[in-house]
Amino acid sequence: MRALKLHEISLADRLADRAVDALIDEADLSPKPALVDRRGNGAHSDLHLGLMHASALSLWPMFKEMAEAALEFGEVGLPLREALGRIGREGEQAMLTTTHGVNTHRGAIWALGLLTAAAALEPRAVTLTAAKLALLNDRYAPQPLSHGAQVAQRYGARGAREEAQLGFPSVMQRGLPQLHKSREQNAGEQNARLDALLAIMTDLADTCVLYRAGTEGLHAMQHGAQAVLDAGGSATLAGRRQLHALDQQLLALNASPGGAADLLAACLFIDRLDGAL
Template sequence: MAGAIGRAAVRALYAELALHPKPGLVSPLDSGSHDDMDMGTFLRSLFALRGYFRAIAAAGAEGADFPTLRELGITAERRMLAATGGVNTHRGAVFGLGLLAAAAGWRMRRGRTLRGNGLGATAAALWGAGILAAAPQAPDSHGARAVTRYGARGARQEAADGFPTLFEVALPALDRALAAGADPERASVQALFSLMAVLEDTNLLHRGGPAGLAFIQAGARRFLDRGGVFHAEWRDEALALHRACVVRRLSPGGSADMLAAAQFVHGLRERAA
């Protein structure tokens, strides 16, 4: 069980990495707005994290408390940084996707459904208070500084609340696009732009402040209002926003993390059906 959850997490992270176009983000075609990382950096990080998602799923199945999960995450982050030469490729995924993997372990061990928002509800019920009570793991990180400076919700609040943006925005957008006939690539782009349109992305706030966040949100909304991936010229429009992000050095990393989480939950549901 834990092994299957771990493999699903790695598959989801790889699917997010391989997707293109993704405005400002690293993909197989280019490094987006990043000078310090490329696809190879992400692949080294993924290799280093394989055992982590299996381990945290197993810990979740046993009902581990948040400090135990946190220690697993700290150890995983150290492995990630060692593999990438100090580059933060997957800190957000170590935290958010790790908690979802732990919740999946807990629910699957007890025969609970993975449908609906069960994974988020489990994460909030079991570990929400611990998440908010603990000091930020990386208080000087870009995301933590954006939360303090701009009053953004941030990943910790999102997780403590049961990942509402994941279950109310990302997964419904992914499911609707697939149901309407989109292939997995187009459905993933649709989900990504749906996230970019609403998420208070701390990575964008760090790189571009409120103006940078507003630029991305407005661009994503225009893309969706014109039909999203069901518009004949969707790829050209997405690439235009990508180029604009590169010029402005903007990268919606929070939306990318949330997309990987959506792909993880969707994959688990499909295999459990």
């Protein structure tokens, strides 16, 4: 059989590949504080690395369909926004079927779904286009608030919806600049990605942490992440010591920064968009 040539792979396929790659790379990255990684389950009793991989792969058809919908509609508007909402809900059900009901990537479906559609629609203004989509109200969205939305409302924090509506500032102003800075300092790719995660954690009001450990957990996450970067980052011995201390502190609080992990996946997706486009 003739080998498939790169130019025969559709844009929607390539964007779906990048989205799933970003989720798998985020899951594999180690050592992440209190998160599932190659070492173990972090602060999660119901998750493991194999489940995270299976969940990510189950979302590939959803990401492809979102990109195809963006190409079909051709513009930001309520019809596209509601199509993305429907596709996302179907993707979530596929995920839950794969994981036997465990929520592995609900937040990532929102963030990466918007970014995948935006990349198909306006590849040179991805976060701005995603923000425009996020600002539109899906009339068919379920009314009960998610745990993240409830926590954001309770603490006055910026939840996943607001993060997207603002154009992903945690990614564009924290994660990506730190990723590039650490690469320029020859920290190594894995350390650069860890530093990007930590940079996101320094300022993010992570609703996953707030839900599990309240403001005590949030302050521990933010201050601990900043301490790692202040010590020289995860590529240094002093930084690794601070990272270990942060990991132990968050585990003791049962505080897992899942929101920051979702945004790291978004960061990795945006970072490698040129290869897909």
